Amino acid sequence: MPLSKIMVSYLRGKSILITGGSGSIGESITKKALSENARLIRIFSNDENGLYEMESTYGKNKNIEFIIGDIQNEETVSEIVKGIDIVFHAAALKHVDRCELNPLEAINVNIIGTKNIAKSALNENVKKLILISTDKAVNPIGVMGATKLLGEKLLSAKSPQNKSTIFASVRFGNVFQSRGSILPRIEKQIKNGGPITLTDPRMKRFFMTKDDAVNLIISATKLAKGGETFVLKMPLVRLEDLFESMKEILSLKYGYKTSEIQTKIIGSRPGEKLIEYLLTSFEMEHVLETRDFFIIPRLNEPVNSKIYPKSKKSNITQSYFDSLKPLSKKEIKSIIQKLY
Secondary structure (H helix, E strand, O other): OHHHHOOOOOOOOOEEEEEOOOOHHHHHHHHHHHHOOOOEEEEEEOOHHHHHHHHHHHOOOOOEEEEEOOOOOHHHHHHHOOOOOEEEEOOOOOOHHHHHHOHHHHHHHHHHHHHHHHHHHHHOOOOEEEEEEEHHHOOOOOHHHHHHHHHHHHHHHHHHHOOOOEEEEEEEOEEOOOOOOHHHHHHHHHHOOOOEEEOOOOOEEEEEOHHHHHHHHHHHHHHOOOOOEEEEOOOEEEHHHHHHHHHHHHOOOOOOOHHHOOEEEOOOOOOOOOEOOOOOHHHHOOOEEOOOEEEEOOOOOOOOHHHOOOOEEOOOOHHHHHOOOOOOHHHHHHHHHHHO
16 A cells, blocks of 8 residues: 555654554554554553453563553543553444444543543643544434544544644544454354345445555554544445455355355444445535545644645545445455455
8 A cells, every 4th residue: 555655664662552452453553563663552442351362462572561441431541641652542432333222322432532532642741642533423323423523523623722742533434354344244144154134235335454544544643733634545345245245255165155145135224324425525625635545624724735745635526425436346356355
């Protein structure tokens, strides 16, 4: 990916904190930080078993700390940021249907938790805090997307209040093979002989690999000036094509003919949209663009392309997303074959 050229050794010698660090994105950032020779990697999570598994894998590295705790606990959060240069804030409730059924918990984790880590980062003069957001924050119709949008807004609003800590967000879509993502669930359904459950044949989603996600996060961290949201230009995938491609690749692996694995249409879940967008119509009027990113400046901030290398004022409109061509099945199968 071109992004990797921007991020060479950026984490070298730095102390980093990863909240929600036992998740897929957290573990991927951990691997990157180890390869970059970060001075300290502090993994914070409320997932006891996830921390145990990460410690079993990475515990021999003397520059890693594993801390269990809750992002909602302000006292705990104030302790974990001490001595930290960069915070990657990935702790969140991310499942759409769980957030719909438990909206107060989503608010407490995704908004109050973000407030806690931002306040503590300011108090400890952390250099940068990067929120891991989602494309569901764009024109949200569900609780999860709404709380992640407010998390972005919270950090953007805090940026003018200080000069010591830079706040920014990164927004991306689904990540192939992340915990709780759609691929492991479909693989399990194929392994069990089907059926594959598809919400709606018209449904499309933006997808990226773990490497792409980490490249976005680290690159955005380096480029961030304060209050922005960075959005990676991601490929669009029709879920029906994705599922059919997985069926063709994995059915033989588990002893089935492709024709034996049926697809069952189950309908959309509460809070789901047929297609996610990367930007709102308002953001399109103000966004900057590079080859790899859209960069949404802080609200009411003059658009200044000069502060970001090779950026320009974007002319993007809604038609960009409406006319965006999804990946072909051949392209999807090429990606899946690399993953499996």
